[in-house]
Amino acid sequence: MLFAICTLLGSCSPFDDGCDIQGSENSGNGNGNGSGTVEEKAVFKAKIGTEEFVANTTTAVVTDNYVLIAGTRSSKGDLIQIILPSNKVGTYTWANSKENADHFVLAYAEKVDVDAFASISNEDAASLEVKNYTDTAIIKITAVDKTKKTISGTFQFTGFRETDNGSTETKVITNGTFVNVPYTTDIPADDSDQILKAKVNGVDFINDKVDVTAVSASGSNPYYSIVGKRMMGV
Incomplete structure (x- = not known):
């Protein structure tokens, strides 16, 4: 399963308990602007099983249609990536994001060039016959300071993730927190010469749109997401 999965197009679903970034209010966190308040440092941390994970670099992109947040621990070369189908403050789970499943990605990679441990719904786990797996995905955006x-x-x-012998193994990520992570709203410019071809179950798949995202952070190798999307037809 590919780790860098990111779709830049598509409409975001409304969430009842949030507001979009254009209307979000200042979260009240101070900054070092001479007003007597202190700027808070960006934090991205979690527990991988029983091991503490503290990222020393972070990457975030926030647009009208999706949110990408990643934390990298350069001492071990591992990273956690989160992609959500909306920029709204609120709670995200597989249950309320299943209509935008291609915009809902949670993954932990021990290295950027190996298969990641990816979150899936219980329904998908059953259909893929993944043993001893229980969906625990809960992501909350608590503040977006525009x-x-x-x-x-x-x-x-x-x-x-699947192992070399065809079995599966899991990682449980808990106590995850991202605080004051700086984000950008920039996305790659469209390229008019966009072609991506493949066969799906023996049938030619020719996309209408290709989205490419380059993600990089100091202390880690850059990686790319390439997504082909067919807007019409089966």
């Missing part, structure tokens, strides 16, 4: 361009929240999930 003035400082920072995002905060909490997360947890269970990820799985």
Whole structure:
């Protein structure tokens, strides 16, 4: 299962308990602007099983249609990535994000060039015959500060991956927190010459749109997400 999965197009689903980034209010976190308040440092941390994970670099992109947040621990080369189908403050689970499943990604990678432990719903786990797996994914965006361009929240999930012998293994991620993570609203410019071809169950798949995202952070290798989307037809 590919780790860097990110779709840039598509409409975001409304969530009852949030407001979009254009209307979000300042979260009240101070900054070092001479007003007597102190700027808070960005934090991205979690527990991988029983091991503490504290990222030393973070990456975030917030647009009208999706949120991407990643934390990298360069001392071990591992990273956690979160993609959500909306920029609204609120709670995200597989249950309320299933209509936007391609925009809902939670994954932990021990290295950027190996298969990641990816979260899936219980229904998908059953259909894939993943053993001893229980969905624990809960992600909360608690604040989006459009003035400082920072995002905060909490997360947890269970990820799985296939092993070389065809079995599966899991990682349980708990106590996840991202606080005052700086984000950008920039997305790659469209390329008019967009072609991506493949066969799906023996049938030619020719996309209408290709989205490419380059994600990089100091202390880790850059990686790319390439997504082909067919807008019409089966």
